[in-house]
Amino acid sequence: MKKTLVSALTTALVVGAASTTFAASNPFADVPADHWAYDAVSQLAADGVIEGYGDGTYRGDNEITRYEMAQMVAKAMAKSGVSDADKALIEKLSAEFADELNNLGVRVASLERNADMVKWNGQARYTMARHVDKDATATDSHTDEFLFRLEPSAEVNSNWHVNARLDAKINAAKDEGNDGNVSLKRIWAQGNYDNFAVKLGRFGSLDNDSVFDTQIAGAEVAFGNKAQAILGAGRQSFSGNGGSGSLQGEDAANHYYAGVSYKDGKAMAGISYHTLNLRNSSEKNFREGIAKAGYRFDKSTALNGFYAKSRKYTDSKAAEAYSVEFDYKGADQMNAGTWGAWLAYRHLGQDATQFSTYDAIKTNEKGWEIGGNYTFAKNIVGTLRYGNAKQINGDGKAHTYFGRVQFFF
Template identity: 60%
Template sequence: MKKTLVSALTTALVVGAASTTFAAANPFSDVPADHWAYDAVSQLAADGVIEGYGDTTFRGNQNITRYEMAQMIAKAMAKTDVSAADKALIDKLAAEFSDELNNLGVRVSNLERNADMVKWNGKAEYTYKSLRDKDAGKDGVDASKRKNNSDHLLFRLEPSAEVNSNWHVNARLDASTELNKDKADDNNDNVDLKRIWAQGNYGNFQTKLGKFAQIDDDSIFDTTFSGAEVKFGNKVTFTAGAGRQNLDNSEDGDSDLNKKVSVTGDDKTANYQYAGLGYADGKFVGGVDYHHLNVDNFKYAVDKIGDKNGQIEDNANIWLAKAAYQFDKTNGLNGFYANNTSADDFDKAWSAQYSYKGAEQENKGTWGAWAAYRYLGQNTALFSTFDAILAGQKGWEVGANYAPFKNVVATLRYGNGKDLLNDHDIENLFGRVEVFF
């Protein structure tokens, strides 16, 4: 079938009965004005039925494939200003080229699916903190540390890309800045790739490779590490992982180590392994986990004010048990207990929290409140990101969150207690507004 024949045929079907006046400009260099198909070709190009080639040629004497013909028929089928007779002819051609049109539909569906394979989520976040040491000035503690305020802005992107039906690639990119004039400097404006990992899901088996959060990201191990993880099971799960954990407490972000614990050697990266058993059934969720870190000259805090030597170890061995029970849609309890068997002091951490309802970002007007007591020994709560009672402190926390608009959540927290190292009274305020997209 020649292209000139296709052009004449499609012209008769699409524009003939509509009595269109051929006044469109000719876009093709190889179709002269005196060519018998000039008007038809020009109008078809203007209507979007034919496109030609990238070098401005039409190549009307070149053979075309059935698939190329099906493409033109599909474009003709999309037109609405055709007569009943032409509609009947288009339907007849569609029946003749049904296989090619079906394949074309599959290709279009695949293109639409591919366009949806990468999904973008994220948020913009403002955070205010006021950390107060009520007894600053005593025991040689600098009185200027009585109050420490900070204002922080964060912009986060979390893309997810589908590789195939089993594998996805996920990432977290953070851009952050400190707003306090007395704190802000060039080191406070950061753009960091916090997480990036590939995840494979095969029924009751899951594996992760890359940099990601591990099994206790809801408690004292709220951090990321680089390595691999495998998970088996459904209601009862077994999880194990291994890799490298950054312990450089001079860095900000998820991998920020508690400031009262440090690594005195040159190597700031520990070998890290963990394993855990979990159970989830209806209203109850629980688990027991073990974490092991090994690095030269790991320095723990000790129960002696002014002691600069600390307890030097090469290992941290932390056991943790956690549980949560949701009584109904509004009331729930959760807690954990952890112990670092390698530390001599501040070797325990635990928390108990009651929660009522909770703000839902997608539902305007939803809200929640909670009350908790936390004891966070700094030699065990190595990666705690609790906001009102911090690592190295104990005390009560109360808080509430509210969704004033869809995809907007405001959170307030208040903590009151003691510093475990110097027994000072502490009071912490925390506020955050998150805009999700």
């Protein structure tokens, strides 16, 4: 094979992947500016795909060995940000030189395709929180925690993916964790079609962003796009966290839910209904209805909230929960210097927010929360929250100071 053929094969790759359409300065004495391959050869050299010879020549008319060509292909395979067409060309070249690439210790195209089908995302974060009882009627609580989370997603085909969440935690205050064990929190297969989606496995149930911050082992189906109807059923294990109020001490329950929602560019709204069949409680069925709404006024401001009410177990205050939050801008983890702030009022009755997701206002508390976040550098985000709360059932008052730094990858 001659290098003139190599240039022809790789020109499309290099031009497509280059960050500029201008060729680099002439790196080879024997490739004049008016040569037909000048732009391709110069850019190949600038990108580190070819290196030429020690005497500063390219020797474009000389024959090269298959190993020399394989080395060029290997460098091309290592390039990132190439187009789909360029990836196809790389795969063809790597298939042709598969034996040489294997001998060079480079993964061949088929393995690269498989690797591309698995995406790894996650975060490492540190959380510090202080919940201070202002009246000394209860014990203060402190949180110092490191969390390492992996969230892989593997492509099965064009419609189906397998997803998971793995967590490992360390109590920073005592420098102790779970002895290096990683907890598999979620694992599910998800199929997405034009007007239909299905989840099978262990996943976050409907409304897991507010009052059901748990996992359900079962199935969920959704119909529609902007307007959706959602049905779900499965077994919910409380994993040692028996919730609050009427669910305190429960081990597991059958969880069924149904909901409808609507989302467009600015507005969202939805209602849902949950029922849990309990074992230990004298009340064998826990039922709750939830309504949500939100509106984005422009790129910087938005308002959102929810209202939830459970079947009356204690009193009406404990059975109700609601939140109203005003958001201004918001930290974008990809863009350093972006920031956001919010102000919220929350009332979190213990029977209506069994597994609350909120950090500054706790279950069985009502009060104001103010917070903000900031992106220090790409994929590094800091968050601060302050809550000034009062007990719903009781006279206690509390301040909560919350801080978190997240490193995304």
